[in-house]
Amino acid sequence: MSFAAIILAVVTLQRLGELALARHNTAKLLARGAIEVGARHYPLLVSVHAAWLMALWVWGRDQPVNLTALAGFVALQGLRLWILATLGSRWTTRIIVLPGEPLVVSGPYRYFSHPNYAVVAGEIALLPLALHLPVTALVFTVLNAVVLWIRTRAEARALSSLRGQLARAAS
Template identity: 70%
Template sequence: MTLATLILALVTLQRLGELVLSRYNTGRLLARGATEIAPDHYPLVVATHAAWLIALWAWGRDQDVNLIVLSIFILLQILRLWVLATLGPRWTTRIIVLPDAPMVTAGPYRYLSHPNYAIVVAEIAVLPLALHLYLLASIFTILNALVLVIRIRAEARALAVVQRHYDDQ
């Protein structure tokens, strides 16, 4: 097994684990009265990330690994864990709004409105770069940016409604 294969296996397992956690958190939030906002674009998010992983497996599993760039990717995983820990049971891969819950402003949310998206943008570029897949990094950075335009607009609308509701109380 190459180092690249090991890295891709770990990233794939991580992403699958996050989907399980997201599904669990989504179910619990919906049971508490939360609603999903703008679900129509979610298959596009999943398809983009799945295609990214498939492309990495197809072209990256036997590549040499740039350890300096890999260390940046590992740092991004630490930041990802910070986001997950900050959101706790409110973290999902969907846009889920829980009525009467204040917006999260702790942890990385003190510094950025969308820290998870910033991390994902970096990950989508950095992991292919660690595997010397420069074209793949470019293609998926552009695809992800297009998906994020849709996603962030939908989330911003949802958060604005939540913030107005919370401010009115």
């Protein structure tokens, strides 16, 4: 098994673990009265990420590895862990709004409104570059940007609605 295939296996297992954690957290949040927003675009998001991973397996599994790009990808995993630790049971791959709960403004959310999206954008570019696949990096960076444009608009509407509810409850 090549070094690239080992990296892809680890990333694949990581993504599957994240999906399991997201499902668990989503179910708990919904049981607490949370509401999912933007569910219609979720299959598009999953499709882009699955296609990215499949493309890496198809074209990258036997490629040499650019250690500089890989180091950047690994560094992003530290930021991902910080995000997961900050959000805890509120981390999910869906847009879930829990009425009455304040927005998270600690950890990386103190500096960025969407740190997880920044991490994912970096990963989508860096891992293909680590496998010498610049066209794959470009194509999926553009596709991810389109999905994030749709997603951040849906999320902004949901958060605006939540802020309005919190303001009305405070008055």
